[in-house]
Amino acid sequence: MWGQVALSVVLHLFDTAQGKVVPFEPREPGKVSMYVCGPTVYGPPHLGHGRFSLVFDVLRRYLTWTGLEVNYVSNITDIDDKIINRANDEGREWSDIAQKCEQVWWKAMEAIGVDRPTSDPHATAYVDQMVELIADLIARDVAYVSDDGVYFTPTAVADYGLLARQSIESLQAGARVEVADHKHSPIDFALWKFTKPGEPSWPSPWGEGRPGWHTECVVMSLDLLGEGFDIHGGGQDLAFPHHENERAQALASGRTFARHWMHNGFVEVGGEKMSKSLGNFTNLLDLVESTDPRAYRLLVLRSHYRTPLEVTRVTTDDASAALRRLDAFARRAANAGLASEPDAASVEAFRVAMDNDLDTPAAVALLFGLVGQANTALDAGNSATAAPLAAAAFEICRAVGLVLNAGGEEVPAEILDRARARDDARAAKDWAAADAIRDELTEAGWLVEDTADGTQVRPA
Numbered sequence: 001m002w003g004q005v006a007l008s009v010v011l012h013l014f015d016t017a018q019g020k021v022v023p024f025e026p027r028e029p030g031k032v033s034m035y036v037c038g039p040t041v042y043g044p045p046h047l048g049h050g051r052f053s054l055v056f057d058v059l060r061r062y063l064t065w066t067g068l069e070v071n072y073v074s075n076i077t078d079i080d081d082k083i084i085n086r087a088n089d090e091g092r093e094w095s096d097i098a099q100k101c102e103q104v105w106w107k108a109m110e111a112i113g114v115d116r117p118t119s120d121p122h123a124t125a126y127v128d129q130m131v132e133l134i135a136d137l138i139a140r141d142v143a144y145v146s147d148d149g150v151y152f153t154p155t156a157v158a159d160y161g162l163l164a165r166q167s168i169e170s171l172q173a174g175a176r177v178e179v180a181d182h183k184h185s186p187i188d189f190a191l192w193k194f195t196k197p198g199e200p201s202w203p204s205p206w207g208e209g210r211p212g213w214h215t216e217c218v219v220m221s222l223d224l225l226g227e228g229f230d231i232h233g234g235g236q237d238l239a240f241p242h243h244e245n246e247r248a249q250a251l252a253s254g255r256t257f258a259r260h261w262m263h264n265g266f267v268e269v270g271g272e273k274m275s276k277s278l279g280n281f282t283n284l285l286d287l288v289e290s291t292d293p294r295a296y297r298l299l300v301l302r303s304h305y306r307t308p309l310e311v312t313r314v315t316t317d318d319a320s321a322a323l324r325r326l327d328a329f330a331r332r333a334a335n336a337g338l339a340s341e342p343d344a345a346s347v348e349a350f351r352v353a354m355d356n357d358l359d360t361p362a363a364v365a366l367l368f369g370l371v372g373q374a375n376t377a378l379d380a381g382n383s384a385t386a387a388p389l390a391a392a393a394f395e396i397c398r399a400v401g402l403v404l405n406a407g408g409e410e411v412p413a414e415i416l417d418r419a420r421a422r423d424d425a426r427a428a429k430d431w432a433a434a435d436a437i438r439d440e441l442t443e444a445g446w447l448v449e450d451t452a453d454g455t456q457v458r459p460a
């Protein structure tokens with residue numbers, strides 16, 4: 001009976017615009033077009049960047065695993081106030097900051113196992129198209145030229161506030177009245193900003209300047225995915241105003257925009273616990289360097305994507321320990337020579353969980369349940385029972401991008417000795433010595449992790 005129910009299951013996702021879980025139906029059968037707002041490249045990626053990248057990487061992989069062809073577009077904002085401010089502070093070229101930070105971004109994404117997007121458009125490559133869109137909005141009388149730029153009039157869009165789940169009246173009441181009188185209304189937002197001295201600029205019919213952030217994603221998503229593309233995603237903080245303002249421009253220019261809006265929850269690090277001196281991560285690079293990067297994926301999978309996620313040494317250590325159990329099982333299965341088709345009912349149960357608004361916590365519980373059952377069967381010498389369960393567990397890992405390490409390469413005794421020496425140094429609060437040993441091990445090609453059981457070393 002369960003199998004019959006499962007056959008009728010289709011992917012359901014929470015849609016921010018409708019405020020509820022709804023069936024997901026792609027624009028074109030068999031294909032999914034997704035746009036996820038990427039980073040503004042002005043500094044190292046933070047933990048929140050890691051989370052949204054992992055959440056949408058899991059969705060992309062899952063959709064692909066179910067047989068859909070996914071066109072995944074995620075942009076690089078390579079011109080923005082934050083980039084210009086840092087360039088001015090450091091006396092560097094803005095483009096140098098953007099390029100270097102982008103390289104760091106891709107390295108971090110690679111480290112956490114996030115696949116490159118199908119396309120990664122850059123804002124600076126789309127300025128001409130942005131100017132065209134702005135000209136069209138002015139011609140339609142929904143945007144106006146002010147003394148410091150061009151602004152959009154949200155009141156032109158009847159259901160503005162949809163993604164904020166607020167009416168335009170309450171948004172207007174809540175908006176601060178700004179001192180400078182550049183705008184007709186406090187909720188109007190900039191499409192084009194006239195150049196200030198020392199800033200990069202592009203020509204436009206209204207004067208030299210640069211585009212506002214909200215315009216780039218409209219132009220790039222519609223150019224690469226077309227009208228009515230399937231999914232527009234990003235962190236919860238982007239729903240309003242960024243995504244609302246993207247949507248408003250698209251609608252006001254007479255185009256249909258995203259059919260489905262997805263937003264992932266925040267990363268929390270427990271207030272004052274944020275500082276590195278207290279043992280938590282300062283950013284994604286710090287996490288990638290000091291823990292098994294796969295732990296972040298498992299941590300993300302263990303929480304539902306719409307809930308807040310606590311990312312601390314405690315939670316990543318716990319995920320690392322869980323990964324060691326999975327790795328140990330992968331080794332055991334390899335050594336036992338288990339080979340089988342995956343247990344169909346377990347794979348179906350995985351699909352049911354994922355189709356329920358990506359219930360990854362249920363999928364992870366299923367995964368560990370399978371590993372437990374397969375281990376029990378192996379303990380009893382029953383490989384025939386263990387094999388399909390193991391295959392189902394590995395299939396689930398594959399579908400969500402969790403790479404297991406079945407290699408089990410031996411760590412030489414002298415390296416283990418250095419790891420113990422590091423624990424001794426830490427116990428003696430000799431942080432300099434502990435850091436020096438960590439650097440020494442890292443340079444020698446070992447991945448060094450701090451866990452509740454002390455320093456753990458694995459081949460990098």
Ligand SMILES: [Zn+2]
Pocket residue numbers: 037038217242246
């Ligand atoms: Zn965007």
